[in-house]
Amino acid sequence: MKFLRKQLDKVKHSFEKGGKLEKYYYAYEAIDTFLFAPNTTNDVKGAQIRDAVDLKRLMMTVIIAMVPCLLFGIYNVGHQHFMAIGQAKAAVADKIVIGLWQVLPIVVVSYGVGLGIEFVFSILRKHPVNEGFLVTGMLIPLVMPPDIPLWQVGVATAFAVIIGKEAFGGTGMNVVNVALTARAFLYFAYPTDISGGVWTYLGDAQVVAGYSGATPLAVAAETIKGENVVAALNTFGAGWNEGVFTLQNLFLGFRPGSIGETSTLMCLIGALILIVTGTGSWKIIVSVFGGAYIMALLLNLIGGSPFVELPAHYHLVIGGLAFGAVFMATDPVTAAQTETGKWVYGLLIGMLTILIRVFNPAYPEGIMLAILFMNVFAPVIDYMVVSANKKRRIQRATV
């Protein structure tokens, strides 16, 4: 390691002030600090010691929490592919190969485009390369359909990083979740490519007889009045993918959907990592699930259509609710920042998600829009919590 350090020290001076490559200092710094934790010490006055945590480590923790979703997603993309083409007995290895073949390029494009833009911005605007994109770069592939054209991934990532983040001043300053901005961009810019039968990778193969690319949300929404929605879900896939939408299977995640969102179980493992490490707010995760459940229960009471009557617990395992609750809503920059505010923020995300799902015919899934919407409202929630704090102080003074 001493050799590596020596090499870095050798080139360092040309990046420093007055050096030939001064312009590229922050690009150099990003690489240097990635390889070696810097040798900076605390100021003469103030805290002489600092906690061992830093933003790099924090972001890495989030990435680790996403790994179960990623690995499962890779397997599932292959699994759904073979189910759709009628080769239910395909080997696990084949499924993984197909999955890797589809997923890895998306991950590479997302990181490549995003980090490239980050480096360019850090050089132009003379600020350090922020670690925020390490997480965003992994989130984007996980919310993409497996069949997405790579150029769309690139365009969406570029849009999200430039308009969603850098325009506001970089990591820590953005108003809406960057990964969801990418997803929303695709949704509104290329609606036909991100709806319908895109949730299963088919390739050039011929689909099996009886195949339908519908998602459980679509099945539930299309159940005709008078039919039992649970029965409709349970019987879906008969003949080519038996029991694909049973409650147990929905929870485990062997179903079509965005790459990383299908498995509630894997999301919960991620949630556990985030909560135990204190990286993600448990208050937000719990309250999103809670809000969704409460809203769904209320709708069950009102009744009216099969979708409205879908049992509340089904709502927690279909669509991207779990993934959104665990990895998107908990983004500390765009979420409510006060502790009380986090409860309100999560609760409203959960409730809005179900409302959008059930009542808005244009959007089969509500979690993306619910989170983006609440991202915008998070400062209002915080404003109210902060006002209450100020009010307590004023009241104390006048008593």
Add this chain to the structure above:
Amino acid sequence: MGKFIRLKKGFTINLKGKAVPKVVETDYPETCVIKPTDFHGIYMPKPMVEVGDSVKAGSPLFHDKRHEQIVFTAPVSGEIVEVKRGEKRKLLEIKILADKKVEFENFKKFSVSDINNLNASDIKEQLLKSGVWTNLVQRPFGVVADPTATPKAIHISAFDTHPLAPDYSVLFKGQDHYFQVGVDILKKLTAGVVHVNTHATSEISTVFSQVKGAEVNKFSGQHPAGCVGVQIHHLDPINKGEIVWTINPLGVIQIGKLFLNGVYDASRIVALAGSEVKNPQYYKTFTGASVKKLINENLNQEHVRVISGNPLTGTAIGKDGHIGFFDHVVSVLPEGDHYEFLGWIAPSTKKISFHRALGLLSFLSPGKERVADTNTHGEPRAFVQTGVFEQVTPMDILPTHLLKSILAEDIDEMEALGIYEVIEEDLALCEFVDVSKHKVQEILREGLDLVQHS
């Protein structure tokens, strides 16, 4: 009756090298230094001595140009050897070459019964003249107390929860009588009560538990339970326009000695602590004394940072530096100016962390004493993580929002968010735990200065 207050939030940093309860007598220090920079709220310190003058303990060294009656006096007798100035001729320190035996300036002496008959203006006059006054710190802002003000209460924190904190029962052993007299005198300066705030779970020295005429409160919980600002917040919070004074027990004892013996006795016991000290223990020395003799041949290695004060709020002074006016501990930590290969991700049980993020395993054995160096462990970033400051601030205050309002220089917002209730030490733990490595204490002081001078 005092109150019992249980604090749930906070974090105690358990460092290696705490001083063992043994007090060593030292030779007289070669030099003593008084630094105007140890005090806040001095408009312009103006020296009253020149190089070559000889002074006694209690002789004036400098005063504040705006409040001429507030004088800062010599802790020992000797000869002035240096008047150090910085940029724009700002006075930085006055150095005294100490005599082998301290000679005292004589102030009025009182018997216990005389003291009961004293009035506030007599007391203030004697305190101001002797320089003992400068022990009184005024909140809001943590400045030298204003002699014309009458505080609504006076608070004394009788324990310290900082890392490497000295044990107050060692520092103030046998000073019961002086402390009592000090409290009696302080009572005459406030319209309200004198609070003595003790720790609920450790043994309390009789100095504090037996004191009469003061409210003895108990606090339980982790650091910053010992910070007087946190205690005030829970006992009798400071609202806009209100004034509260704080003083550490040594100041109270100095007041007692001043009135009973007629001298400014600046002798003090300091703890020499930290992982790099061979024999961490207590030393009897003087306010402003040079640390050179204390650390000489008492270090495990030479690449260290010597800090006057504790590792959270102290000031690096160098190996031949001098102890700050308010400090009871000299901490010696390893200097952290080294690179660490993949240090941002390598797992470690040795590094101290409040967080449990990937690979930070110190939470598994919280009771273990650890070594901390002065490395920043990361680079400064924008605010990202939320909710952490709140977990280490046991007050109804939103530190993140307060800090942001200071960065935005929004004075109304700072007021509304409670800037009057805090000074640096109360939020020092936020600086420690901050993922984005903000200079919380520096930012807060900028805010305090802004509000104070607006």
